[in-house]
Amino acid sequence: MGLLTLGSPLSWEETKKHADHVRKHGILQFLNIYNKVKDRQKDVLKWGDEVEYMLVHVDHKEQKAQVLLSGVEVLDILQDKGEKTNPNHPTLWRPEYASYMIEGTPGQPYGGAMSDFNTVEANMKKRRREASSVLKDSETVITITSFPRLGCPGFTFPKFEPKPIEKGASKSFFFPDEAIHKHPRFCTLTRNIRHRRGEKVAINVPIFKDKNTPSPFIERFPFNDVEATRAALPDHIYMDAMGFGMGNCCLQVTFQACSISEARYLYDQLATICPIVMALSAASPFYRGYISDIDCRWGVISASVDDRTREERGLEPLKNSKYQINKSRYDSIDSYLSVCGEKYNDIDLTIDEEINKQLLDAGIDKLLAQHIAHLFIRDPLQLFEEKINLDDANESDHFENIQSTNWQTMRFKPPPPNSDIGWRVEFRPMEVQLTDFENSAYVVFVVLLTRVILSYKLDFLIPLSKVDENMKVAQKRNAVHEGLFYFRKDIFKGCNPVADGCATAQNGLDGDTEEYTLMSIDTIINGKEGVFDGLIKILNCYLENMEVDVETRCTILKYLKLIKMRASGELMTMARWMREFVAKHPEYKQDSVVTDRINYDFIVTCDEIAKGTRRCPELIGEPVSRA
Structure with missing residues (x-):
């Protein structure tokens, strides 16, 4: 989840006093790093995935499933058996925000060899086996994005009650602090976001209106709480804690580029792909025991860590705050980094002008300077007493x-x-997927796409405002089949990168409406005659021109088939499958409620599918085992 530091965490008031110090020295640390490695070239391609797992307790007698708050203990055992015993252990385990979550990665990054694609799924399976091996018979590890009854009474094991009136990190009506990981970073972030904001975070997700769902759907809160009553919107599911966002699981991939210019080019190109892949991986339609009208978690997490004050959100005139800030600190990117993308930077960018000038004066180019100056309009959210004064030449904690x-x-x-x-x-x-096969498919698809982008010098760039619109569409219910997304028509024609960056781009957006058009996910992935060739066709063309052994080719094609069938609708997304599971459950009353029994049956079914003891052809087809 980012920087993990041990020490004595400061309160928000104490952290705020050191905010300028952190920013000042963070910039110095960045400049020191940049000046040392700006000309670094020819790093080999390396990459790795991160899978977040959820620990669950299943009571078959009571037919109840709860999140299991033993992440700290499980993590200690996994690390003792793994990397602490063998530095070359094939898996690594790290903490995550919630005490029912752990994160697993490969022990060593994958390289540039195509044959590495053959080992991705095997490594994910090993991680699942390792985690499962340290659990009791009543416990399991699953990869679902959002636990359906997160925040409902008794959703944790052991059971803890929220304490909204007492002193605590979140003061949530629904999410007890015991469900937050014990590492001081996580509770400190939770508390300081609330204190900086001046009130609890407010997450409102539109409820799915079924036949018997109350209309309007209005929630009642204990103690007639004024803050909750004011923050909760009619016909929305209300949540009030960071855990409702950061307590979800995801799937991420990190790439090492050969140089800074290649990294910037890849950053821009992949930014346009983000909403497409998010819609394809949609897997989180349930929140706080209700069925929502969205399929993805992104907006939920964005709201769960939104530390902006009322002034920064534009609700009150600026008085005590320095900027009006358009987005939460968890959101889509706000500027492209390569010269190729410069003409498409059509979003108003709030930057720290002093930091921007400092960076420009230090020789940083305009695009990278404004990117860093934009990040640094934010305050540090947590600071440890032992980490205030650092060696800027050799440390980067403030950055x-x-x-x-x-x-x-x-x-x-x-x-x-x-x-x-x-x-x-x-x-x-x-969004994380249910099985290792699915997660491997999405990872391989994205990694292979980066190879093609770099090899063919592809250009996916469109105005960044259109990428933001795509992000909103991607989260809607069934967006993968019903949504239309702005996408570039000719990805082979545009600003081609050269060895030292990108060719000079023309200013302005002349003819921009001819460069992109609205497309369905099916068209983007599988193509449509006269509109777009489709990414799968381009990936297949790349494979045909590469020397790929039969085994590797079969592995890749197996994964691409899943992506292709998800895009076409031949296979369901996880979100759609979850909705249909509940809709067909005998206990479902068409009232948008996911009961304890429905949740139990759902978790048991997910566990069986992930372990391979239950078939689910409507979700994953009939994958062929490498064995």
Whole structure:
């Protein structure tokens, strides 16, 4: 989840006093890193995936499933058995925001060999087996994006009650602090976001209106709470804690580029793909025991960490705050980084002018300077007493403090100080899938797409405002089949990157309406005659021109088939499958409620499908095992 530091966390008031210090030294740390490695070239392609897992307790006698709050203990065992025993262990385990979550990655990054695609699923299966091996018979590990009854009474095991009136990190009506990981970073983030904002976060998700859903749907809250009553919207599911967003699971991929210019080019190109892949991976239609009218978690997480004050949100005139800020710190990117993308930067960018000037004076180009100056309009959300005064030449904690709490669809990552790691980009919008086969398919699809982008010098760029519109469409119910997305018509014609960056782009957006048009996901992925060839066809063309062994080719084609069939509607997205599961359940009353029994049956079914003891051809087809 970003920077993890041990120490004595400061309160928000104490952190606020040091905010300018963190920003000042964060910029110095960035400049030191940049000046050391700006000319670094020929780093080999490396990449790796991150899968977030949810621990669940299943009581078959009571027919109840709850999130299992043993992430700390499970993590300790996995690390003791793994990397602490063998530094070359094939898996790595890390904490996540919730105490029922863990994160698993490959022990070593994958490289540029096409044959590495053969090992992705095997490594994911190993991670699942490792995690499962340290659990009891009544416990399991699953990869679902959002636990359907998160925030409902008794949703944790052991059971804890929320304490909204008492002193605590979230003061939530629904999400007890015990469900937050014990590492001081997570509770500190939760508390300081609330304090900085001046009130609890407010998440409102439109409810899915079924035959017997009350209309209007209005919730009542304990103690006639004024804040909750004011924040909750009619016909929406209301949530009030960071855990409702950061307590969801996702799937991410990080790439090391050969140089800073290649990283910037890849960052821009993949940014336009984010909403497409998010809609394709949609897997989170349920919140707080209700069926929502959205299929993806992105807006929920965005609201769950929105620390902007009322002034920054434009609800009151600026008085105590410095800027009006258009987005939460968890959102889509706000500017392209390559010269190719400069003419498509049509979003108003709020930047710290002093930091921007400092960067420009230090020799940083305009696009990278404004990117960093935009990130640094944010305050640090957590600071440890032991980490205030640092060696800027050899440490980067202050830079990462701001960088790692700007959670955007793409993240541009400078190398850590004094390391052999290169310039990287992180692809962040995907929802985690139920099986290792599905997660491998999405990872391989994105990684293969990066190879094609770099090999064919593809150009997916469109105005960034259109990418933002695509992000909104991607989260809607059944967007993968009903949504229309702005997409570039000719991806082979445009601003081609050259060795030292990108060719000079023309200013303005002349003819921009001819460059892109509205397309369905099916057209974007599978193509439509006279409109667009489709990404699958381009990937297949790339494979045909590469020397790929039969085994690797079969593996890749198996994964691409899943992506193709999800896009065409021959296979369901996870979100659609979840909706149909509940709709067909004998206990469902067409009232948009996911009861304890429905949730139990859903979790048991998910567990059986993930373990391969139950077939689910409508979701994953009939995947052929490599064995």
